[in-house]
Amino acid sequence: MKTVHLIPLGNRCEIILDGVRMSGKPIQKAYLIVSRESNCLEEVKNALKNFIEIEVVKVSNDVYESAIELLKIIKKELDDGNDVYINLSDAPKELCIAGLISAQISRTKIYMAITSNGKVNSVIDLKVPPVKSIGEDKIALIKALEENGGEVESINRLIEIIEGKTDDQKRYMAQRARMSYHLKGLEEDGLIETKREGKNVRIRLTPLGKAYAIMILK
Numbered sequence: 001m002k003t004v005h006l007i008p009l010g011n012r013c014e015i016i017l018d019g020v021r022m023s024g025k026p027i028q029k030a031y032l033i034v035s036r037e038s039n040c041l042e043e044v045k046n047a048l049k050n051f052i053e054i055e056v057v058k059v060s061n062d063v064y065e066s067a068i069e070l071l072k073i074i075k076k077e078l079d080d081g082n083d084v085y086i087n088l089s090d091a092p093k094e095l096c097i098a099g100l101i102s103a104q105i106s107r108t109k110i111y112m113a114i115t116s117n118g119k120v121n122s123v124i125d126l127k128v129p130p131v132k133s134i135g136e137d138k139i140a141l142i143k144a145l146e147e148n149g150g151e152v153e154s155i156n157r158l159i160e161i162i163e164g165k166t167d168d169q170k171r172y173m174a175q176r177a178r179m180s181y182h183l184k185g186l187e188e189d190g191l192i193e194t195k196r197e198g199k200n201v202r203i204r205l206t207p208l209g210k211a212y213a214i215m216i217l218k
Contacts, residue, residue, distance in 0.1 A: 002028040002029050002077075002082045003028055003029075003082065003084075003085070004029045004030070004031070004083065006084065007032055007089075008034075008088065008090075008091035009041055010092050011039045011090070013043045015113050015115060015120055016040055016044055017048075018120040019089030019090070019123055020048075020087060022123045023123045027052055028053065030053070030054055031057050032045060033095060035092055036061060041056065061094050067099075067207075068207070070099065070102040071105060071215060078106070084109070085111060086099045086103055086110045087112065088100075089123075104128050104131045105131055110128060112124060137182050138182050139216055140162055141182055142216060145192070145203065146217060153197070153202055154200035154202070155176060155180065158179060158203060190206055190209075191209035191212055
């Protein structure tokens with residue numbers, strides 16, 4: 001088992017490295033996350049590469065796209081039985097938000113350096129509120145959407161994917177009512193969006209819904 005750190009890079013190299021050193025956490029591998037030009041990439045990489053495994057990951061400036069990339073890394077490492085931490089000591093704004101979203105969805109631990117006059121005084125563990133619990137029926141809907149390209153053309157198609165076709169009108173109406181209820185909840189939570197197209201309602205995962213799907217897909 002390894003202890004893996006995800007380290008988004010800003011431009012304060014000493015603070016990034018001191019955050020790692022003063023965290024008191026073991027580290028065998030680090031992902032250096034870059035969303036924009038960072039003066040610290042080479043310095044941090046050179047400081048760590050003789051001691052631990054290093055992988056550089058470039059992500060976009062979009063918060064949700066970055067969160068999805070972070071969650072892919074986290075999911076892979078957790079599936080391999082590793083411990084994962086996110087170091088937000090000097091993360092750019094968009095990666096700080098992406099890191100918080102990723103931590104909340106995956107329940108990954110976060111730490112960050114506390115500074116004064118440009119120096120690290122201490123390192124603290126951040127407590128992230130748990131993500132709202134989502135029931136099995138809603139999880140099944142998210143999985144079905146993700147496994148079908150992130151969207152379907154109608155509620156009927158979603159029912160067919162999850163429960164199969166039925167010619168029993170009473171059963172179908174019960175299925176549709178239950179499906180509509182769960183979809184409304186997912187839309188209120190910002191995980192899906194719907195759009196009427198003629199007689200049908202197209203249903204698709206939002207960027208947040210796609211991020212959530214990463215952690216629940218096997």
